[in-house]
Amino acid sequence: MDVAGQAPVALAVSGGGDSLALAWLARHWRRNLLALVVDHGLRPESGAEAQLTLERLHAMDVPARLLTLIGLTKGPAMAARARTARYARMVQACQQEGCVDLLLGHQADDQAETAWMRANAGSGPDGLAGMGWISHTPDVRLVRPLLAVSRTALRNTLRQAGLAWVDDPSNQDMRAERVRVRAALQQSHLSEQFWCMAMDAGCARMARDRAQAASLARRCVFFPQGWVGLGATLPEPAVLSGLIRSVGGQQYPPAPAAVARLCQKGGAGGTLAGTRLARWRDEWFVIREQAAVAAPVVASPGALWDSRFVLHAPSALLRCGVYVGAAGYGLERRVRAGWPALFCASLPALWWQGQIVAVPHLGWCRTAEWAGAFFEFKPPVSVTGLGVYGCKKGHDGNYIGPAD
Structure with missing residues (x-):
C-alpha cells in the first residue's frame, strides 16, 4: 500500500x-x-x-x-x-x-x-x-x-x-x-x-547462504580496509569464493575449480580474481592484489574507485588535480600503522601534485586539512547472496509457469 x-x-x-x-x-x-x-x-x-x-x-x-x-x-x-x-x-x-x-x-x-x-x-x-x-x-x-x-x-x-x-x-x-x-x-x-x-537450485542456494553466513560470523573478521581475516585455517571453498568476490570487487565469484586449486596449495597462498590469499602472524587474510586495482579517478564527493571504495570528503577539499589511486608500496613503516606493505599497497589514497596526501584507512594525512576525507568500503556484491531464490512449485491459481 x-x-x-x-x-x-x-x-x-x-x-x-x-x-x-x-x-x-x-x-x-x-x-x-x-x-x-x-x-x-x-x-x-x-x-x-x-x-x-x-x-x-x-x-x-x-x-x-x-x-x-x-x-x-x-x-x-x-x-x-x-x-x-x-x-x-x-x-x-x-x-x-x-x-x-x-x-x-x-x-x-x-x-x-x-x-x-x-x-x-x-x-x-x-x-x-x-x-x-x-x-x-x-x-x-x-x-x-x-x-x-x-x-x-x-x-x-x-x-x-x-x-x-x-x-x-x-x-x-x-x-x-x-x-x-x-x-x-x-x-x-x-x-x-x-x-x-532453477527453482530447486535456488532453494538449495538460500540454505547454503544461511550456513555460509553463520560460518562467516563465527570465524572471519572484516576490516574497513577491505581485508578479511580468516584465522589460522582456511574456510571451505564455497565460503572463500564469496570472500574473494567481495574483496576483489567482482560481480560474480571465481570458478569453483580455481578456488579449490587455491585451497589445495596449503601454506603457499596465491592470487585469484584480483585478490591475494596471504598469511601474516599465523593467520590467513584475503586482501586486494595491488597489481589488479583500478586506474586513478578524479576525486569528487561520492567518487567510486576500484569498484569498492566510495570517497566522502568536503567539496572544498577536493581541489583541481586531486585524484584517488592506490597507495602503492612507498609508504613508510610508521605510516602503515603496523600493517604489512603488501596489505597497504592496494588501499585507496588521495594524491595531489604527484604525491600522496592522505591514506584515511591508516589514519594518516600529510597535513591536517586532508583529515576530513574518508573511504567507505562498498563492494558491488555482498559476501553471501542475501537474495531470494527458488519458490514453491505448487500449481495453484496464482501460478502460471513458463510456456513452451
Whole structure:
C-alpha cells in the first residue's frame, strides 16, 4: 500500500511486452510508481520507441522518466556494455528519487533460458539458481516479481487490456546466445524443466547462504580496509569464493575449480580474481592484489574507485588535480600503522601534485586539512547472496509457469 511521503517504487520499462505488462500490473497494486525508460541510442528508432513507451505509460497513469545514455557505441560486447550502462543510469535515478526498490520485468522463460545457459557453461550450484526474485545491491534492491509467469501469459494480459508493446529486433538476432537458447527451448519444450531446475537450485542456494553466513560470523573478521581475516585455517571453498568476490570487487565469484586449486596449495597462498590469499602472524587474510586495482579517478564527493571504495570528503577539499589511486608500496613503516606493505599497497589514497596526501584507512594525512576525507568500503556484491531464490512449485491459481 502507498504511504504518504514514501518514495516511489521504480520500474524498469523498456516498452517490450514483459516490462509493459509489469507496469500495467504494478499500476493495479500501487499508485506511487516511477517508470524508468532508457533510450540507449544504439538504433535510429530507439528515441521514437522510448517516446512511444512514455505515451503508453502516461495512458496507464504511470509516472515515467526518460533516461538517455550518452556515448554508448556499437562494437565488441555491446549487449553487456549497454546492460551495464542501463543499470547504472537507472540506479542513479533511483538514488535521485529516493527509490529503494527497482522492479524488473524478467519472467519465467527468461529464468529457464538463464538456467540453460549457466548449465551449458558449467556454472556451480549457485549459478544454476538463475536470477533472484530479490537481489540486494549496495544502492538499490532489485525485485523480479514475474519469475513464475510465462512470456505468453504476460502478452495475453496486455492483449486483454487492449495494450500494444514494442518488439526489439535484437530479440530475433541469432548471433546472440540468449536468442539461440530461446529458440532451442521452444523447439525442445524443455522450458518448464529448466525453470523447475532453477527453482530447486535456488532453494538449495538460500540454505547454503544461511550456513555460509553463520560460518562467516563465527570465524572471519572484516576490516574497513577491505581485508578479511580468516584465522589460522582456511574456510571451505564455497565460503572463500564469496570472500574473494567481495574483496576483489567482482560481480560474480571465481570458478569453483580455481578456488579449490587455491585451497589445495596449503601454506603457499596465491592470487585469484584480483585478490591475494596471504598469511601474516599465523593467520590467513584475503586482501586486494595491488597489481589488479583500478586506474586513478578524479576525486569528487561520492567518487567510486576500484569498484569498492566510495570517497566522502568536503567539496572544498577536493581541489583541481586531486585524484584517488592506490597507495602503492612507498609508504613508510610508521605510516602503515603496523600493517604489512603488501596489505597497504592496494588501499585507496588521495594524491595531489604527484604525491600522496592522505591514506584515511591508516589514519594518516600529510597535513591536517586532508583529515576530513574518508573511504567507505562498498563492494558491488555482498559476501553471501542475501537474495531470494527458488519458490514453491505448487500449481495453484496464482501460478502460471513458463510456456513452451
